[in-house]
Amino acid sequence: xxxxxxxxxxxxxxxxxxxxxxxxxxxxxxxxxxxxxxxxxxxxxxxxxxxxxxxxxxxxxxxxxxxxxxxxxxxxxxxxxxxxxxxxxxxxxxxxxxxxxxxxxxxxxxxxxxxxxxxxxxxxxxxxxxxxxxxxxxxxxxxxxxxxxxxxxxxxxxxxxxxxxxxxxxxxxxxxxxxxxxxxxxxxxxxxxxxxx
Amino acid sequence: xxxxxxxxxxxxxxxxxxxxxxxxxxxxxxxxxxxxxxxxxxxxxxxxxxxxxxxxxxxxxxxxxxxxxxxxxxxxxxxxxxxxxxxxxxxxxxxxxxxxxxxxxxxxxxxxxxxxxxxxxxxxxxxxxxxxxxxxxxxxxxxxxxxxxxxxxxxxxxxxxxxxxxxxxxxxxxxxxxxxxxxxxxxxxxxxxxxxxxxxxxxxxxxxxxxxxxxxxxxxxxxxxxxxxxxxxxxxxxxxxxxxxxxxxxxxxxxxxxxxxxxxxxxxxxxxxxxxxxxxxxxxxxxxxxxxxxxxxxxxxxxxxxxxxxxxxxxxxxxxxxxxxxxxxxxxxxxxxxxxxxxxxxxxxxxxxxxxxxxxxxxxxxxxxxxxxxxxxxxxxxxxxxxxxxxxxxxxxxxxxxxxxxxxxxxxxxxxxxxxxxxxxxxxxxxxxxxxxxxxxxxxxxxxxxxxxxxxxxxxxxxxxxxxxxxxxxx
Numbered sequence: 245x246x247x248x249x250x251x252x253x254x255x256x257x258x259x260x261x262x263x264x265x266x267x268x269x270x271x272x273x274x275x276x277x278x279x280x281x282x283x284x285x286x287x288x289x290x291x292x293x294x295x296x297x298x299x300x301x302x303x304x305x306x307x308x309x310x311x312x313x314x315x316x317x318x319x320x321x322x323x324x325x326x327x328x329x330x331x332x333x334x335x336x337x338x339x340x341x342x343x344x345x346x347x348x349x350x351x352x353x354x355x356x357x358x359x360x361x362x363x364x365x366x367x368x369x370x371x372x373x374x375x376x377x378x379x380x381x382x383x384x385x386x387x388x389x390x391x392x393x394x395x396x397x398x399x400x401x402x403x404x405x406x407x408x409x410x411x412x413x414x415x416x417x418x419x420x421x422x423x424x425x426x427x428x429x430x431x432x433x434x435x436x437x438x439x440x441x
Numbered sequence: 442x443x444x445x446x447x448x449x450x451x452x453x454x455x456x457x458x459x460x461x462x463x464x465x466x467x468x469x470x471x472x473x474x475x476x477x478x479x480x481x482x483x484x485x486x487x488x489x490x491x492x493x494x495x496x497x498x499x500x501x502x503x504x505x506x507x508x509x510x511x512x513x514x515x516x517x518x519x520x521x522x523x524x525x526x527x528x529x530x531x532x533x534x535x536x537x538x539x540x541x542x543x544x545x546x547x548x549x550x551x552x553x554x555x556x557x558x559x560x561x562x563x564x565x566x567x568x569x570x571x572x573x574x575x576x577x578x579x580x581x582x583x584x585x586x587x588x589x590x591x592x593x594x595x596x597x598x599x600x601x602x603x604x605x606x607x608x609x610x611x612x613x614x615x616x617x618x619x620x621x622x623x624x625x626x627x628x629x630x631x632x633x634x635x636x637x638x639x640x641x642x643x644x645x646x647x648x649x650x651x652x653x654x655x656x657x658x659x660x661x662x663x664x665x666x667x668x669x670x671x672x673x674x675x676x677x678x679x680x681x682x683x684x685x686x687x688x689x690x691x692x693x694x695x696x697x698x699x700x701x702x703x704x705x706x707x708x709x710x711x712x713x714x715x716x717x718x719x720x721x722x723x724x725x726x727x728x729x730x731x732x733x734x735x736x737x738x739x740x741x742x743x744x745x746x747x748x749x750x751x752x753x754x755x756x757x758x759x760x761x762x763x764x765x766x767x768x769x770x771x772x773x774x775x776x777x778x779x780x781x782x783x784x785x786x787x788x789x790x791x792x793x794x795x796x797x798x799x800x801x802x803x804x805x806x807x808x809x810x811x812x813x814x815x816x817x818x819x820x821x822x823x824x825x826x827x828x829x830x831x832x833x834x835x836x837x838x839x840x841x842x843x844x845x846x847x848x849x850x851x852x853x854x855x856x857x858x859x860x861x862x863x864x865x866x867x868x869x870x871x872x873x874x875x876x877x878x879x880x881x882x883x884x885x886x887x888x889x890x891x892x893x894x895x896x897x898x899x900x901x902x903x904x905x906x907x908x909x910x911x912x913x914x915x916x
Contacts, residue, residue: 261743263710269808270703276813277697315741317695421703 251360251391253313254438259321261314264426271404272373272419279408280319281362281393281420283307287325288404288422294327295367295399302338304328304366306348308359310435311391320362320391323425323432326351338366358436363387363406365395373398373405373417380414383407444509449497451520451588453478459517461509467494467517468505474519493522500551500587518587524551527585527626530728531555534627536719537751542634551585555630559681560898561637562603562663562911565868573603573666573904574868575677575911577894579637581613583630593620594629605644605664606636606657616643616657617756623771628730631754638678639911641756644668670904670913675760677911680899683735683764688748690739699813707808712801713746714786714809721811723752724788724797727772731757734767734786747786747801868902869894883908 259265259282271288274280287307294303309322328344352361364387368376373396375383383394390409396417397404405417425431448457448470457477459470471492494503497516502524524546531544531553541558556578563576580599586592598613607613615632618641623629635641643657644664658664667674693701693715707713716724720736723729729752736749747766757768767786783802791798799806865874867890874880879892886906895901901908 257743259709260707260713261709263708265709267706268703268708269706270701273700273702273812274694274810276694276699276701280694315692317692418700 250389251311251439253311253318253391256310256312256314256321256435256438258314258317258319259421259423264431265423266426267424268421270419271422274420275415275418278410278415278418279390279393280317281395281406281408282319282321283395283420283422284323284428285422285424286428287322290325290327291365291367291395291397291404292399292402295369295397296402298367299399300369302367302369304338304340304364307362307365307393307395308352308356309362310358310438311360311362312438318390320360320393321435322362323428323435324356324359325365340364356432356436358439359432360391360439361387362391363393363395365397368396368398370398370400372396372401373403375407375414375417383414444512444515446509446512446515446517447497448474448517448519450474450478451518451591452492459509463508463510465509466505467503467507467512470494470509470517471505471519492519493524494519495551495587497587500585500589502549502551504549520589523589524585527553527589530625530627530726531630533723533726533728534630534754537723537753538634539751542630551589553583553585555581555583555633557581557634557637559634559638560677560869561607561639562904563601563868564603572868572888574888574902575898575904575909576601576871576902577869577897578871581633583626590624593624594626596629596633602637603660603663603666604636604639605642605660605667608659611659614657615641617641623730625728625730625754627728628754631729631732632756634682635678635755638681639667639674640678640682640762641759642667642674644671670911673911673913679762679764680910682753683733683762688737688739692739692741692744692746693748693810693812696813701810701812703808703810705806705808707806710743711804712786712806713744714799714801714806715746715748716809716811717748717750718811718813720749720752724769724790727790729754729769729771731755731771732769733757733762733765734769734788735764736766738766738784749786749788865889867891867894869898 259268267285305325305327307322307325309320311320326348328338328340348361352359364382375394375396379394387394388409393406393408395404395406406420407414407417409415444461444463446459446461448459450457457474459473471494475492495501495518496503496514497518498514503512503517528546535542535544543556544553546553557580558577559579560575560577561579562573565572565574578600579602582597582599584595586595596613598607598609598611601609606616613633615629615636618629618632620629632641644667645658688696701715720734732752732754734749735751735753736747738747740746749767752769767788770787770789772790785802787800789798799809866872867874867880868888869890872891874889874891880889881892882889883901883903883906885901885908886903888901888903888906890902898910900910903909904911906912907914
């Protein structure tokens with residue numbers, strides 16, 4: 245698993261203040277006083293359809309995005325993701341093999357330098373959006389920095405939730421805003437430029 | 442001996458005769474009425490709500506177990522369960538007024554005791570002077586007659602008050618309120634609250650010009666006093682009714698441990714509207730008619746946001762309170778009321794009765810947040826449920842005591858200590874001035890009051906004192 249450095253959030257205005265973000269909807273109830281997560285509608289739709297298509301097996305991957313701050317409000321914004329289509333998956337587990345991380349390394353460096361690996365996503369067919377005991381140990385081991393989140397989608401309920409770190413503990417699963425952007429490629433470039441490689 | 446009882450179904454405007462042997466119950470009659478109504482109901486008819494039976498003369502509700510023999514009168518009225526509905530409406534209002542309004546139904550009757558924690562004026566008559574003071578506790582009795590809601594409730598003001606339109610132990614009615622235009626208990630009690638704090642008064646100021654009688658004036662001296670102090674009273678009334686938590690400028694999504702539900706969708710750069718859960722419930726209840734939205738407006742870099750804390754039923758054609766951030770338009774009113782302010786929120790109910798429409802200035806909003814809903818309770822299956830048993834929950838032999846309450850024989854009943862209350866009562870709360878609670882004489886006028894009461898009132902209860910919030914010099 246790649247080594248992750250602790251990151252500081254970079255200044256970037258909240259999507260609520262930028263007119264290029266539109267049709268911001270909520271997936272579930274949005275928790276406050278925690279690391280907010282804004283996810284691109286395309287990414288969310290991909291996770292939903294990919295999870296549904298592969299039922300009852302789990303699917304997963306890695307979310308790429310930026311760790312930002314605006315007037316004290318910390319948040320991550322996720323414009324893209326890399327799905328894991330290798331390795332083994334069962335109705336109750338998914339493995340991310342070394343080959344997958346190799347591929348993530350390549351795609352991340354080649355196409356999205358400057359973005360961060362915000363955390364994993366995976367599906368829980370029929371057992372909710374809270375992380376399992378295995379998920380928790382995985383998250384603790386590899387995604388334990390303040391900018392990390394873990395997203396779970398349950399295709400049975402068609403519901404998604406994410407956990408994040410709060411005061412050193414994993415916060416309960418929460419809903420999040422899902423956005424559309426009038427210039428998605430420009431947004432990715434802006435987010436990459438915030439943290440020059 | 443068989444009984445014959447006339448039954449008037451107010452909902453369908455039909456009259457029946459109930460022929461019973463005597464042991465049949467009111468529940469049996471209820472079932473018969475429901476069947477009769479159902480059998481003749483046209484598809485367009487809508488008989489919503491629960492059915493209740495009341496004595497046709499007194500309006501006193503009849504319990505379902507009451508037998509035909511036990512019925513005191515020979516006329517029964519069947520109606521939609523308006524008493525229960527009224528109770529529910531008062532509950533909604535209590536949420537909006539928080540700790541400053543309470544009520545309880547007197548037994549199973551159709552009467553409600555209303556408790557107001559808002560400041561209203563009363564007189565204290567001493568040996569050598571008569572003071573007008575602000576009193577922080579008032580009560581009224583509301584009775585729902587047998588043909589409610591066709592007929593309006595009766596209100597009796599109970600507590601001492603110095604007001605042009607209210608008098609203790611006398612029938613009361615909010616000036617200008619026409620029951621038929623807004624037959625809602627919420628609107629009525631809202632208007633009564635406005636009356637109490639001085640925002641809705643009839644002092645007869647304009648009536649004399651047109652030679653109309655000043656029917657609503659029950660206290661001419663108070664009427665004259667209110668005319669003289671009009672600006673101060675209005676400012677005071679506003680401060681009583683429209684103060685709302687400011688969130689201290691904290692962006693709602695940064696509030697600790699709160700969840701927000703986004704209804705619809707929002708766009709970057711547009712006004713974000715956050716409705717408190719209580720305000721959203723009130724809006725959707727359709728019981729409020731029209732009203733002001735109390736809350737705060739704020740902005741942070743590039744984001745304007747508005748938090749609506751409460752909905753206060755009111756006649757919104759009257760002067761807009763400075764601290765209102767928006768207006769709720771009653772059903773059927775659309776958004777016709779203009780407030781002359783572009784930075785004002787308009788909330789209206791869709792004609793289908795299901796949805797809510799929001800407009801800010803000239804712009805229609807496509808979404809809004811509701812909350813705080815409290816922290817998510819979603820940590821379920823993965824974490825073991827831990828139960829902590831305290832020593833107190835175990836009985837003397839280590840057995841669980843079940844309810845967790847201690848036996849009556851061992852219960853600590855507190856201590857009863859007589860206190861010296863020779864210093865008199867606090868004009869604001871009517872509680873005794875004792876050494877138990879901090880109190881002092883006003884440095885301006887010498888009238889004593891509790892420190893906490895002065896804080897709540899933001900000044901002296903004595904209306905003649907320059908430190909009183911209703912003193913003209915304050916405004």
